[in-house]
Amino acid sequence: MMSYGMVIGFNASLFSELRKSQEIPLDRDSESWLASLIGITTFIGALFTPIIIDSIGRRPAVITSSVLMVSGWITFSLASSLPVLLVAKFLQGMSVGLGSTMGGLLIAEYSSPKYRGSFMATILTFLLLGSLISHLFALFYNWHQISTILGFFSLPGLIISLFSPESPVFLATKGRYDQCRKVFRWLRGPNEDDELEKMIKTDLIVKESKKSRPKKTTSKIIQKKLTYVILTFKKREFYIPVFIMMHLSAIHEFCGALVYDTYAFDIHKALYGTDIYMFKVMASLDIQRILSTVLTVYLTSRVRRRPLLFTLVGLNILAYICEAGYIYARRYSLLPFDHMAIGVFLHHFHYFTNGAGSMSLTTIISSELFPTADKGFCGLIRSLIFSIFVFANVKSAPYLFSLIGIEGTLCAYALLQFYCQVMLYYMLPETKDKTLQEIEDKFRGFSLVDRAEILKTKDDVDVSN
Numbered sequence: 001m002m003s004y005g006m007v008i009g010f011n012a013s014l015f016s017e018l019r020k021s022q023e024i025p026l027d028r029d030s031e032s033w034l035a036s037l038i039g040i041t042t043f044i045g046a047l048f049t050p051i052i053i054d055s056i057g058r059r060p061a062v063i064t065s066s067v068l069m070v071s072g073w074i075t076f077s078l079a080s081s082l083p084v085l086l087v088a089k090f091l092q093g094m095s096v097g098l099g100s101t102m103g104g105l106l107i108a109e110y111s112s113p114k115y116r117g118s119f120m121a122t123i124l125t126f127l128l129l130g131s132l133i134s135h136l137f138a139l140f141y142n143w144h145q146i147s148t149i150l151g152f153f154s155l156p157g158l159i160i161s162l163f164s165p166e167s168p169v170f171l172a173t174k175g176r177y178d179q180c181r182k183v184f185r186w187l188r189g190p191n192e193d194d195e196l197e198k199m200i201k202t203d204l205i206v207k208e209s210k211k212s213r214p215k216k217t218t219s220k221i222i223q224k225k226l227t228y229v230i231l232t233f234k235k236r237e238f239y240i241p242v243f244i245m246m247h248l249s250a251i252h253e254f255c256g257a258l259v260y261d262t263y264a265f266d267i268h269k270a271l272y273g274t275d276i277y278m279f280k281v282m283a284s285l286d287i288q289r290i291l292s293t294v295l296t297v298y299l300t301s302r303v304r305r306r307p308l309l310f311t312l313v314g315l316n317i318l319a320y321i322c323e324a325g326y327i328y329a330r331r332y333s334l335l336p337f338d339h340m341a342i343g344v345f346l347h348h349f350h351y352f353t354n355g356a357g358s359m360s361l362t363t364i365i366s367s368e369l370f371p372t373a374d375k376g377f378c379g380l381i382r383s384l385i386f387s388i389f390v391f392a393n394v395k396s397a398p399y400l401f402s403l404i405g406i407e408g409t410l411c412a413y414a415l416l417q418f419y420c421q422v423m424l425y426y427m428l429p430e431t432k433d434k435t436l437q438e439i440e441d442k443f444r445g446f447s448l449v450d451r452a453e454i455l456k457t458k459d460d461v462d463v464s465n
Contacts, residue, residue, distance in 0.1 A: 001103055001123050003069050003154045004096050005130020010076075011035060012264040012282060013138035013146055016275065019265060023080075028402065030082055032395050035262050037086060038093040039391030045097020046383040052098070058106055058167040065099030066158035068092070073151030077144055101383065109167040112188050124293055124360055131261065132286035138279040168196070172203045232374055237444040241369035242378065244427050246385055247420040248362040253389035254413050255316055255358030256350055257289075259397045266398075270327045270406040271343040281344065285351045292355025296364075299356070304432045305365055312357020313421055319350035320414035324407040331407075358417075368431045371440045 015035065018026055026034065045065075052061045072092035079085050107119045133153065137146045168187070171180035177200050184196045232238050260267050261282075268278045299308060323346050329335045370378040400409040429442050 001100075001126040002130035002133070003066075003150075003157055004100060005127035005132075006134045006150045006153065007038070007069075007072075007092050007096060007130075008127075008258070008261055009131035009134025009138075009286075010143070010146065010150065011262045012135065012279070014076075014143045015263065016265040016278065017143050024082060024085065026082065028398050032398050034082070034085055034089060036391045036393075036395035037089045038096065039387045039389075039394065041090050041093025042097040042100070042390065043383055043387030045094040045099075046101050046380075046387070047097075048094075049098050049101045050380075053102065053105070053170070057170050058102060058109070059161065059164060061098055061102050062106065062161040062164070063158070065095045065102065066154070066161050068095035068098070069154045070151055070158055073147050073154060076147035077151065079144075097383075101379075106167060109169045110187055112192060124363065125290055128286060128290045128293060128355070132283060132290070135279050135282040135286055139283070169199065172199055175203075175207070229377075232377060235371070235374075235444075237371045237440050238374055238378070240427065240443045241371070242381055244369060244424065245366050245378075245382055247423050247427075248366050249382070249385050249389055251313055251316075251358050251417055251420050252362040253386070253393050254416050255313075255354050256320065256410075256413065257354045257359060258390065258393055259413075260350075262394055263397055263401070266401055266406060270330075271323065271347060272340055273330070277340075281347065285348060288348055289351050289355035289359075292352050293360045296356050296360040300361070300364060300432070304430055305361070306428060306430050309357060309361050309365065309428075310421060310425065312353055312361060313417060316350070316353035316358045317414045317417045317421075319346065319353050320410045320417070322346050323350060324410040324414070327405075327407040327410075331405075365428070365431060368434075368439060369443075371443075 015026075015031065018024055018031075049061060052064070068091050072088045072095060075084060075088035075091060079088060103123055107123075111119050134146065134150065137149055141149065165183040165186065166179075168180045168184040171177075171183060180200065181196060185193075264278055264282060265275055268275045268281070272281075326335075326342060326346055330338060366382070397409065400412065404412070429439065431439055434442075
C-alpha cells in the first residue's frame with residue numbers, strides 16, 4: 001500500500017521538473033495523457049484480479065503486483081523519452097489495479113476478526129505515508145534519482161510476498177485442507193480452530209452440492225451470467241447503493257487531492273506565486289492529511305456518518321471557494337494585504353477536509369452499502385467508476401486550467417461537490433451502528449427474514465383452517 005502511495009506522490013516531482021528542465025519535452029496533451037494513464041491501467045489490472053486470485057491464488061497476484069511495481073520504477077529511472085515514461089506508468093497502473101483490490105481481501109483472509117478492523121484502517125494511512133515519502137525525497141533529489149530510491153523502497157513488498165504463505169481460504173477452495181490448517185494456525189495460532197473447521201466444512205458442502213448439478217454448456221453459462229446482470233440491475237438493494245457509491249466516488253476523486261498532487265506546480269504557483277517551497281509545503285500537507293485520517297477513525301466511532309459527511313464535505317466546498325477567491329484576488333491585485341501564510345492556511349485547511357472527510361469517510365461508507373449476494377459485481381462496478389473518474393479528473397484538469405483558470409476549475413469542483421451533497425442528502429441512509437444486513441434491508445424496503453416468517457405463519461394458518 002505504501003508503494004501505491006509513492007506512485008501518487010511521485011507525480012509532483014516528475015511533472016514539475018520536466019516543465020522546468022524540458023529534459024523530455026511535454027506539451028499539454030502528452031502531459032495529461034501521462035498523468036491520466038494510470039486511471040485506465042488500474043481498471044485493466046483490476047479486471048485481471050478475479051481471474052488470478054480464483055484460479056492461481058492470492059499470493060501470485062501480490063507477487064505479480066510487486067514485480068510490476070519494481071519494474072515500473074526501474075523503467076522510470078532509465079527513461080529518456082515520452083514512450084518510455086508511458087510504459088512505466090502502464091506497469092505501475094497495472095500493479096495498483098492488481099494489488100489495491102487484493103489489499104483488503106488478503107487482510108480479511110489472513111487476520112483474526114478482532115484485529116481485522118485495525119488492519120483495514122491502516123490501508124489509507126500507508127497510502128498517504130507513501131505519498132509523504134515521495135515528497136520528502138523530492139526535497140533533495142531529481143526525479144531520476146527518486147525513481148531509483150523508490151524502487152528500493154518497493155523491494156520489501158516483493159520480498160515479503162515471496163516468503164508469505166498462500167491464503168488459507170484459497171487453499172480450502174482448492175481442497176488442500178491439510179495445508180490450509182497448517183497455514184491458518186501459523187497465521188492465527190490454535191485458538192480459532194472453530195472458524196477453520198467451519199470454513200472447511202462449508203467448502204465441502206459447496207463442492208458436494210456442485211457435484212449433483214448437471215454440467216452446463218458455454219452458451220448456458222453465458223445466458224445465466226446475462227440473466228444475472230439484468231436481474232441484479234432491477235433490484236433496489238443493488239441500484240440504489242450503486243447510485244450512492246457513484247456520488248461518493250465523485251466526492252472522493254474530485255475533492256482536490258489527486259489534482260493537487262499531480263499538478264502541484266500549477267497549484268503552488270497560483271496560491272503562492274512561486275514553487276520554491278513546494279515540496280516542503282507538500283510534506284507538511286501529507287503529515288496533516290495522515291493525522292486527519294486518524295482523526296476520522298476516531299470520529300466515526302462517536303458521530304453519525306451522515307452529519308459528519310455533510311459537515312466535512314461542506315468544509316471541502318468552502319475551502320475550494322476560499323482558495324478560488326484568493327487566487328482571483330491575487331491575480332488582479334484586489335487584496336489590501338497579502339502574505340504567503342494566507343495561502344498556506346487555505347491549502348492546509350483544504351487538505352484537512354480531504355483527509356478527514358472527502359477521502360476517508362467516503363471510503364468507509366462505500367464499503368458498508370453493497371448487498372452480500374452481489375459484492376463481487378458491485379466491486380467491479382466500483383473499480384470501473386473509480387478508474388473513469390481518475391482518468392476524467394486528471395486528463396481534464398490542464399485543459400480546465402487553460403480554459404477557465406485555476407480559480408474557475410476550483411469553483412467547478414465545488415459545484416460538483418455540492419451536487420453530490422444534494423443527491424446524498426436524499427439517498428444516503430445512516431449506517432452507523434447498523435449491521436450490513438439492516439442496511440441491505442433498508443435499501444430493499446423490507447427484510448427477507450421477516451417476510452419469510454410472515455409467509456410461513458400464513459401457510460401454517462391456511463393448513464390449520
